[in-house]
Amino acid sequence: MNNEQTYLDSLFEKYLHAKRIFKHKEVLRHSYTPKELPHRREQIETLAHILVPVLKGETPSNIFVYGKTGTGKTVTIKFVTEELKKASKKYSVPVDVIYLNCEVVDTQYRVLANIVNYFKHESGFEVPLVGWPTDEVYSRLKEVIDAKERFVIIILDEIDKLIKKNGDDILYNLTRINTELQNARVSIIGISNDLRFKEYLDARVLSSLSEEEVVFPPYDASQLRDILEQRAKYAFNDGVLDAAVIPLCAALAAKEHGDARKALDLLRVSGEIAEREGAEKVLERHVRKAQEKIEHDTMEEVIKTLPLHSKLVLYAVVVLDENDALPANTGEVYVVYKEICEALDVEPLTQRRVSDLINELDMLGIINAKVVSKGRYGRTKEIRLNIPAFKVKNMFRRDYHLQSLLAMDFLKQRRLFA
DNA sequence: CCTCCACAGGAACAGGTGGGAA
DNA sequence: TTCCCACCTGTTCCTGTGGAGG
Numbered sequence: 363m364n365n366e367q368t369y370l371d372s373l374f375e376k377y378l379h380a381k382r383i384f385k386h387k388e389v390l391r392h393s394y395t396p397k398e399l400p401h402r403r404e405q406i407e408t409l410a411h412i413l414v415p416v417l418k419g420e421t422p423s424n425i426f427v428y429g430k431t432g433t434g435k436t437v438t439i440k441f442v443t444e445e446l447k448k449a450s451k452k453y454s455v456p457v458d459v460i461y462l463n464c465e466v467v468d469t470q471y472r473v474l475a476n477i478v479n480y481f482k483h484e485s486g487f488e489v490p491l492v493g494w495p496t497d498e499v500y501s502r503l504k505e506v507i508d509a510k511e512r513f514v515i516i517i518l519d520e521i522d523k524l525i526k527k528n529g530d531d532i533l534y535n536l537t538r539i540n541t542e543l544q545n546a547r548v549s550i551i552g553i554s555n556d557l558r559f560k561e562y563l564d565a566r567v568l569s570s571l572s573e574e575e576v577v578f579p580p581y582d583a584s585q586l587r588d589i590l591e592q593r594a595k596y597a598f599n600d601g602v603l604d605a606a607v608i609p610l611c612a613a614l615a616a617k618e619h620g621d622a623r624k625a626l627d628l629l630r631v632s633g634e635i636a637e638r639e640g641a642e643k644v645l646e647r648h649v650r651k652a653q654e655k656i657e658h659d660t661m662e663e664v665i666k667t668l669p670l671h672s673k674l675v676l677y678a679v680v681v682l683d684e685n686d687a688l689p690a691n692t693g694e695v696y697v698v699y700k701e702i703c704e705a706l707d708v709e710p711l712t713q714r715r716v717s718d719l720i721n722e723l724d725m726l727g728i729i730n731a732k733v734v735s736k737g738r739y740g741r742t743k744e745i746r747l748n749i750p751a752f753k754v755k756n757m758f759r760r761d762y763h764l765q766s767l768l769a770m771d772f773l774k775q776r777r778l779f780a
Numbered sequence: 781c782c783t784c785c786a787c788a789g790g791a792a793c794a795g796g797t798g799g800g801a802a
Numbered sequence: 803t804t805c806c807c808a809c810c811t812g813t814t815c816c817t818g819t820g821g822a823g824g
Contacts, residue, residue, distance in 0.1 A: 471808065492808050493800040692787065715812055733788070737822030740786025
């Protein structure tokens with residue numbers, strides 16, 4: 363047998379094994395809506411109960427839904443509203459469900475524009491993504507919605523993001539829109555990860571938005587196990603999962619506030635790693651590898667796409683870390699940052715701006731910035747690095763600006779904290 | 781109890797981009 | 803083309819503040 367032949371054999375061999383792991387991988391993606399939602403019966407019933415007046419031609423209450431990430435809020439709402447749409451056909455009540463994710467659609471203008479554009483096939487016009495005055499879009503919205511008798515359910519997912527950035531004007535407008543409509547009725551379902559977000563709301567808005575509240579508690583490990591098992595049945599071929607795999611994925615995800623999304627990602631990536639290795643079964647060690655890979659990949663993606671000055675600020679924190687100068691305060695980070703800018707011949711930003719960049723890095727989980735008061739010695743942030751310095755440097759190694767910085771071994775030459 | 785540090789973080793504004801409309 | 807608008811980055815100027823040390 364010649365080399366070419368062996369190569370071809372192993373090529374097919376690998377392919378065969380690869381086929382053995384997954385049956386329907388897409389079942390493990392979070393965009394997939396399963397036909398059954400384990401451990402969410404109570405929430406489904408509550409939501410159905412709140413929405414059922416629609417079928418009798420009455421306006422349902424607005425709903426406020428909250429729970430941490432990966433507790434099944436979005437998937438449950440989508441499921442229930444889908445069912446409602448099916449039922450509404452039977453009773454011939456026209457219902458439109460508009461789903462908006464406020465992480466993407468994150469201004470009052472975009473929310474309104476998206477709603478108007480939802481009806482573009484019916485109304486025949488479209489609002490541009492920028493350009494119009496907001497109140498014009500709003501009156502166009504009323505016109506379009508009110509064109510006939512119907513119920514419009516607007517789902518605002520991650521509504522906290524929208525409010526934190528823009529205040530509660532949108533909600534104020536949307537919650538009282540019914541008083542200005544003749545034919546149509548609008549109700550709103552707000553979904554939030556953050557319970558404290560209610561503090562940002564005006565009392566009137568709050569009382570009208572949270573006429574009904576539905577809470578999604580985190581899943582515990584055994585519930586996560588049920589969810590994974592249900593999906594694994596369709597996703598994987600029989601017998602390819604080692605008995606320890608699902609419990610481990612569930613346990614790891616349960617540790618992080620019972621996040622089902624995380625659990626599904628772990629299971630999927632474990633399968634992918636096993637597949638790539640050409641293994642016949644998914645084993646515990648694949649899950650461990652998957653966890654590392656997920657963590658590393660998301661962090662790397664975030665850091666790579668950071669704007670230049672955020673990278674420089676982060677690099678300043680790395681330098682401080684390597685000088686054992688952490689936790690540092692804002693002033694110290696700013697001093698190092700300015701030196702880095704000078705070394706690279708880049709115009710530094712003001713401290714005010716850098717302070718905001720530090721907050722952004724904190725939000726991304728790359729660093730940790732806690733506001734502390736040191737009494738006589740002022741009020742500042744205590745800044746720490748959340749990932750090992752060498753990992754950050756490795757990610758920077760491919761960055762055009764920072765390469766030179768690493769090459770000149772900035773840290774040692776400058777002797778910043780001798 | 782008061783002071784005063786070293787900032788936090790809000791407000792107003794400037795300048796630029798990218799898009800639609802007349 | 804020119805004008806308008808939303809939105810972003812960034813600056814300047816500013817007021818507010820928790821708590822150690824006097």
